Amino acid sequence: MRTRPLKVALLGCGVVGSEVARIMTTHADDLAARIGAPVELAGVAVRRPGRVRAGIDPALVTTDATALVKRGDIDVVVEVIGGIEPARGLITTAFEHGASVVSANKALLAEDGPALHQAAEAHGADLYYEAAVAGAIPLVRPLRESLVGDKVNRVLGIVNGTTNFILDRMDTSGAGYAEALDEATALGYAEADPTADVEGFDAAAKAAILAGIAFHTRVSLDQVHREGITEVTAADIRSARRMGCTVKLLAICERAQDGNSVTARVHPAMIPLSHPLASVREAYNAVFVEAEAAGRLMFYGPGAGGSPTASAVLGDLVAACRNKLSGARGPGESAYTQLPVSPTGQAVTRYHISLDVSDKPGVLAQCAMVFAEHGVSIDTVRQQGKAAAPEGAQPGSDAATGSDGEASLVVVTHRATDAALSATVEALRKLDTVRGVASTMRVEGE
Template sequence: MPEDVPASTPRRTVRVGLLGCGSVGSQVVRLLTEQATDLEARVGAPVELVGVAVRRLDARREVDVPAHLLTTDAAGLVASGVDVVIEVIGGIEPARTLILSALEHGASVVTANKALLAEDGSTLFTAAEKHNRDLYYEAAVAGAIPILRPLRESLAGDRVRRVLGIVNGTTNFILDKMDTSGAGFSEALEEAQSLGYAEADPTADIEGFDAAAKAAILASLAFHTRVVAADVYREGITDVSAADVASAREMDAVVKLLAICELTDGPDGPAVSARVHPAMIPRSHPLASVREAFNAVFVESEAAGELMFYGPGAGGAPTASAVLGDFVTVARNRLVDVRGAGESAYAELAVRPMGETTTRYHVAVDVDDRAGVLAAVALAFAEHGVSIQTVRQEGRGDDAQLVVVSHRATDAALSATVAALHTMPEVRDVSSVMRVEGEGE
């Protein structure tokens, strides 16, 4: 070895700033500390946590954080020259401003912020490209399940046709309990809250806002088109009744809150659609076996075929696992001054409105129990161009219930059919309307 070359050269340290120290942030701190030696080997350099931005210094936390690391000056932390900023505070602001500042000051960013990415991801991606820095966000969808990286990288050479997923653990727990125990919605929600699966205010989960944000991210990646939360049709599970779940059971099906992203061909060329709503799926479908608070995403592509990704979709430790996976990649890139895969929005496909999306309906109609009623109901479907796949009638004294499952039709035609049923003198009530996905399409 030449005398003027040192035997070893000190490796630069990767300096990390963390925004937020709640359930996920606390676990990020724990993993950065406990796995420091392994992370150094995987990254290729020592990793130093230089600051943790919090709202309150005296708040109780799941892990002990050295006092000298805690700060309420989040803006100062992201502008301090750190190499990587990890954002797990959530929400739109101040997260957006802090991420943009981090990128402007030369830091790469790892975030778990699904709401921000679904609402204004384009601003973040544009800033990351401008400043030649990474923006990674595996933890934003489905917790520890590696689904975004496969869509962005592993399947980049394939054509994804459909992404169908259970991406909210709270709603899956509730619907699973309704199916397995016969509980009503309110009872199952109370159990979810008592076990910590649902927040005191569960609106974001049970009304589908959380799943819709994730659907926007999945559709954007799968179809190389910017899809925002406002493009996603959304229905929650608050109107799902024990009778709906029982009716699904009679069809050998289960009710799940599904995020459905599709690439479809139309008269004006290909377009994408994204929707979140409860639906009946046959028990033979892989997603039907996803129990309790677990998540799963089913991907259909032209070359690879059918793929399924399954695992814990939320929780501090599982989400932190996804955060650290992104961190290792981003840190490696910083050491060699390269940038990983960015936004892929070249296709710029139109987003198809829900009314033009094709689906199937399960409709329960309470009617007078007399001759000719079935024919009248069938005529209402036919007049709107909707074909009936199956119909079942149950007598109940002076009235009866017809349970109709349609073939695929546009959602607008199916909605118009239901509206027409409400006006018919033979119909006492349309007691249940639910979409059907899976087999028999």
């Protein structure tokens, strides 16, 4: 074993960073044995140096992160401060001074991943980021390495624990969105400002990273269609239950059927209770990868938190240190396919549409005509009102209507392009007999 230790600079010492430092200290002997050399924490950059940090030598703490990464004797920089700047500048500076980088920064990687990969390549350094997607779940490395010889066609999953907790509570307890969010905040699953989670920004960044790796093409954050969960209602949850479904916020990255383009999208969707993702509860994450040769693979586990995320960081740290010792390089960016990213309108999906309509003869026939005009086939229809539809009533049948008044019409479509389905909804809004579109939700995972 080499006696000179490999030196590590830690940028950030919050929930994740402090756990990384703790594991490096308590498991020092095991890490040295696995790597082939001792690993030494050489410096910790923080914003508030006066705070007591258990287990960390105060002499290692600095507020000058730039000076730390410029030292020249640092072998690996671990970046867990998050955000775009100063993280981007610090990572680039680390590469310029010969250090490899381990990052958990999904926002930066989604926005500027190609430039970071180019900088790493130019300076012969590694860039690892397992912790940027799905916490402790090994997902990035299997896509970059284990499945690199296969053709991945689809990645479908739950990649945000906060939203999964909220939707799970709405499903299991009957709580409304606001009540479920309050509980998530009280338990520490949601931040004081939950916007990044509940509006889908966090999941969209992860989708961009996953799509880029899976399809060997560059996918930027602004190319990911994004919808959050703030508009999901208790009525949507009940409708899903009547269909034998539950509601999840999904990240979906897939190749077009002709293989010539890809789409990446994040939105709430109904999935059948028979689908394995339906049983993912609390703040857990799970991701399906569908590959040509390997078939369907599922990755499941805690997607956030100090210890789970630190586990992913340490795995990358070991890999980066081993490469330093052997003079090898880890996998870099693979974007050779240069596939275009199509708008979400070209994605093929199903819709669950809830309409408030006039409860009178001919309404259902009018609505069915709109679906037909847009080339969208209806799977099922359910009406509730003063005269609910008799069992077995067919679309377009006046038996499904009754006296003038108010009624709720729920339509589930067959698969069609998202653009056609969206145009259908907009046309329905213009009907005199449609008083409003109560909700629209995609149906996935079948």
